[in-house]
Amino acid sequence: PDLAPAQRRVGWWWQDRDRLISLATEHGPAFVYHLPSLQTAIDELEQLKSVDRVLYAVKANAHPDILARVDAAGFGFECVSPGEVRHVLSERPGIDPERILFTPNFAPREEYAFGLEAGVRVTLDNLHPLQHWPELFKDRDIFLRLDPGQGRGHHKHVRTAGTQSKFGIPLFELEEAARLVAAAGARVVGLHAHSGSGIRNPDNWRQIALVLGEAAEHFPDVEILDLGGGLGVVEKAGDEPLDTQAMDASLRSMATAFPGRQLWIEPGRYVVARAGVLIARVTQTKGKGEARYVGIETGMNSLIRPSLYGAWHEIVNLSRPDEPATTPATVVGPICETGDVLGNDRLLPDCFEGDVIAIANAGAYGRVMSSSYNLRQPAREVVIE
Numbered sequence: 001p002d003l004a005p006a007q008r009r010v011g012w013w014w015q016d017r018d019r020l021i022s023l024a025t026e027h028g029p030a031f032v033y034h035l036p037s038l039q040t041a042i043d044e045l046e047q048l049k050s051v052d053r054v055l056y057a058v059k060a061n062a063h064p065d066i067l068a069r070v071d072a073a074g075f076g077f078e079c080v081s082p083g084e085v086r087h088v089l090s091e092r093p094g095i096d097p098e099r100i101l102f103t104p105n106f107a108p109r110e111e112y113a114f115g116l117e118a119g120v121r122v123t124l125d126n127l128h129p130l131q132h133w134p135e136l137f138k139d140r141d142i143f144l145r146l147d148p149g150q151g152r153g154h155h156k157h158v159r160t161a162g163t164q165s166k167f168g169i170p171l172f173e174l175e176e177a178a179r180l181v182a183a184a185g186a187r188v189v190g191l192h193a194h195s196g197s198g199i200r201n202p203d204n205w206r207q208i209a210l211v212l213g214e215a216a217e218h219f220p221d222v223e224i225l226d227l228g229g230g231l232g233v234v235e236k237a238g239d240e241p242l243d244t245q246a247m248d249a250s251l252r253s254m255a256t257a258f259p260g261r262q263l264w265i266e267p268g269r270y271v272v273a274r275a276g277v278l279i280a281r282v283t284q285t286k287g288k289g290e291a292r293y294v295g296i297e298t299g300m301n302s303l304i305r306p307s308l309y310g311a312w313h314e315i316v317n318l319s320r321p322d323e324p325a326t327t328p329a330t331v332v333g334p335i336c337e338t339g340d341v342l343g344n345d346r347l348l349p350d351c352f353e354g355d356v357i358a359i360a361n362a363g364a365y366g367r368v369m370s371s372s373y374n375l376r377q378p379a380r381e382v383v384i385e
């Protein structure tokens, strides 16, 4: 059990609990996005002096109001599917397509043709496109995604390097890659790598820069080293936050080591995770021997991260701020799966039907990964100033 309940009450959602209680009562289960918190994260990323461009990873949360804020900050957009590219182009009409980096993996030929036609920057994740469709890339500027060798992140499903991961061109294929690029008549203007997600080690991006900077020796036209996303946020009381100033300082040495090369990063989670909570009312409770269950209106159909990765999201009962947390309870949804658990063994005050529960850090990889499994609609999205 989590033994530090007092420390848990940190976040805009605790100050704003009355508003959240009314929203849940009015709308039922909802992802609520708090724009001032989003802006705080954006502002913090804008302070990184060694980073020439921040691209927001749209996969984390594609809500139009979030894209608007990110756009207003001048960030680019990292998209992994034609759907995401089209969504950004239609939500932000008139945007320079060069601000969009399209990074598909194992995608069919038509998707690369689509990206090039749309005028967005295109990343190749494998040699296959150059081996089999070289005509597509003639006279084109492209990015190559490399496998930096070592993966990092909060769960093996999100570590995106090494032979166990499907992503990126391995470093031993660099010479072959350079030969294929030349044969296709393309120019590699950017090298890209992303080692995983949920990383709070500030040195991670410097290590990637080192790998990419050295790999750039094979490609004379490289102007950009895109170090990927993966910036982690605090999940549990006691977690060490990512020190973005230390990250900045460590990257500054790379800007010196590789002069004339721009450094880009692609955060998704860091921008939006903390700005979102999932709120839902308690439906039923029960005790079963030692075990205590608190049921809420929505479950893994809205937020699958706990089921999929064992991810830890702070859970609080907003309706009972002054009552002591007593015994551990498992918070579950209404889906017909034993794995439909939002949090195991959480210290909560006694919960009653109609109480409003908040699940924190749900702004990233929440609604975008939701489903209508059991034909239960996932929580709706609400934006607050």
Ligand code: LLP
Pocket (backbone or CB within 6 Å): 057, 060, 078, 103, 158, 160, 194, 196, 197, 198, 228, 229, 230, 231, 266, 267, 268, 269, 270, 305, 309, 364, 365
């Ligand atoms: N760039 C690339 C190429 C990526 O593959 C990803 C995430 C990002 C940037 C953004 O990563 P972030 O800064 O958000 O960590 N569903 C998982 C996370 C999957 C991340 C996939 N790629 C989760 O809920 O933890």
